[in-house]
Amino acid sequence: MNSKSKISAFIKSEAKRLGFLSCGIAKAGFLEEEAPRLEKWLKEGRHGQMQYMENHFDKRLDPTLLVDGAKSVISLLLNYYPEETHVDNTYKISKYAYGQDYHFVIKSKLKELLHSIQEHIGEVGGRAFVDSAPVLDKAWAAKSGLGWVGKNSNLLSKQVGSFFFIAELIVDIELEYDTPVTDHCGSCTACLDACPTQAIIEPYVVDGSKCISYFTIELKDNLPASMKGSFDNWAFGCDVCQDVCPWNRFSKPHHEPLFNPHPDLLSMTKKDWEEITEDTFRKVFKNSAVKRTKFEGLKRNINFLKE
Template sequence: MATSLPNHTDSGQWLAQIRAWAHELGFSQIGVSGVDLSSAEPDLLQWLALGYHGNLHYMERHGLMRARPAELVPGTISVITARMPYLPRATTPPDWQTRELSRLDQPGEGVVSLYARGRDYHKVVRARLRKLCDRIETLVGPFGYRAFSDSAPVLEKELASRSGQGWRGKHSLVLSRDAGSMFFLGEIFVDFALEPTDPVSAHCGTCTACIDICPTGAIVAPGVVDARRCISYLTIENHGPIPEELRPLMGNHIYGCDDCQTICPWNKYAQTTDLPDFDERSPLVGHQLVALFAWDEATFLKNTEGGPIRRINHERWLRNIAVALGNALRQADPEQVQALRAALLSRADHASALVREHVAWALAQRD
């Protein structure tokens, strides 16, 4: 347990020091939230009742514990929230938005979500949160804590917005006037009190760009996403077949989807990272679907080592690319058709029924 509880002055001084250390570790902002999230519980329960979580059954299992930090980690009194930008160091804002949107007009190119082109953020953010906790201990004495980054049943967007990291955009992500939404979130549940930081007001206004651009109509209401229609969910969390009616809408997305963020006007203010961990890995950027589909399992594992893409395994990698190849085939020039068909036919007898099914669908797009 922490050696003492701070008064208001101590809390402010502690937070100033924590912020300074956090910036040294690559975080762009630190906030503090209390643990009473009861006002968020009705929306969470409704979202679950509507089945918008798809097969993310852990969300159901944990239920309201996600909205109750002190139940998830007994003894929690405050939550320190952290923001870490992930636009690669070589990015030139705001040109990156135009560049990323232009990839969608290249049907033969496989598009991987920006956040997934570097090292696995779960490892990077959590490791740096733990380093921050080591420094905090020198300030407050021994204390109890747990650090999270998209790694437990935590309402991290709710905690982030309550602590002033930004507001909840219509795409449901946290948006900041000075950083857009291209950042990772992290949390430290601590057993000592810190003065909560103030939330910020929303600034989406009448803009519906994110809703309008979503290829599959996954943003069913402002701030509400039906994961079952979201390309990120379909290509990553979904372990089975991708619903046939959604396949033609997925274009050339093969891992995740950034469309609702790349179109957002606030992302002209997105910040680049100082960390080499999030530099783009060349095999994942700007490569043709035909070449990516040719990776055997050993090549897949080698090219995704240390990154988040490895979690979907080679089978689902091929499933995703098969869908993109089918979409490319449907609109290909006559001279491109042969190469696309040849790539698909090379996997037509794959050992996986999941891969075979998606290859057969893709081939049928240009009979």
Template structure:
């Protein structure tokens, strides 16, 4: 039995509800973390002081509240953590080789795997709330709040402390039996639950993720400079892509999976049990030209319920223009190169200042082409 405030909670009943509910709702693993994250505060402050958060001003604004759950949600005594795998159900065994092959085709458009299906924020938030409801059915009403990458929460820190995995050198959470292709979620609760055991780290001397990062954003083990990260640049950053990083972005137009693709532990990556993360048609094998042709209305229609919609059409075109410029730098069939150049020039007159600057840069990258027959 466990005393919570003025009432007694049956811990076994709570865990039965957690285990049964998590499996039914598509969660792969659950844990419990305490709320004393004081040992993580110096690292957080140093990361912010270095400016590694880039334009994500909300991270600095929230400051140490990220490391103090009881300040974020008064009354919080424990944090229930969950893992949800996101590889699409039909992911082939050689999925990493397939992804690398697409990266080597400059006229193809590369969207991060997690973003090809439904917006994970919606999926996790709804299912976390259902899990909280299951707990309430088992033990009675309790104070709680659910999170999934939606507030100043140190998700990976809480997950590692609760035994869901360890922090890899790329800063993502790693699991020996699931790699890193999963989302994290939390339920802040007013129950002082016994924390689950953390796991030890198993990266050893491996530096594959540091070596593979196209822009050198992983500046040291466990230290990421978001200002150089392709995921940050193509999703969070709302201004021009820095000139010195554009060529390294290649054909990645939304996010980047490289540090995960090279990680040896992702040979154990798991497919999702949910249809929510199945690849939507437009993102199965798109070319840059196909996506560039979308009007804003088409962009909104194709990205409804997708995490991609949040960047808006202008940033979508900015990202595509960079990728198209990189394609023009690469060896391409002359017909494809001409089609890309023509598509860029056609869009130039009505482009916004942000998109126009990237189109002009892209056109300046074109290789000398043989005369058309």
């Protein structure tokens, strides 16, 4: 067994110890297949007002521009599927936002993983990424065999579905590389058929500017009147294309206490949401990703749903 495979096996066992669902490794380099796709998607304006998507085009496609001497991209999945979800007939938020903001939870795990690697093998340069830098995380996770990018443009896994976060460690050492898995969407069109705003414009292509998540989180303007009645009670984010995906029959509840919701969250009725005060917002969503939309943003979304 060469040292590359020993170190790779060590990294994967450490990832498991830290609570990650799975870990895959790919050789760092230019993402040739993704380049024309990303360029076309941006040219067609599918990113709406998400101007930041246009920045750092080269870095998005080449991790060696992000990390000096980058040789390997270590991709990690962390489960966030909850034990229980909202009561019926109320306003809903995406499952990923039930607990504490994932950026902080995952960042500390990644730092610990990098520290472990450095302790184990010595000098290793690297950086941790959690959806906060220009890294095409789904492409790297697919390249490292953790799943395939499905028709809803989420990473899907036969073993665990898609309710997980994706994060990366980009490091300057050569490792043993995994190989991609095949696509298992087949002829299924459940996600295309179920999307309330028809944001999945064709298999594997999502128009970000039509997605409920975009409207309820990213859009800072007033919500367009043309979308009235099509948000399906989603007040922050949307899980429809994941909820209907057959592979999510295999989702199992996470074991991360920090992702557990505030005790009041799941029992909130429509009336509770409509009468939410800033104090309640701060209490229920303390350290939550929902704070991204701020109190005013959440009120705007709820008012749009109830009118």
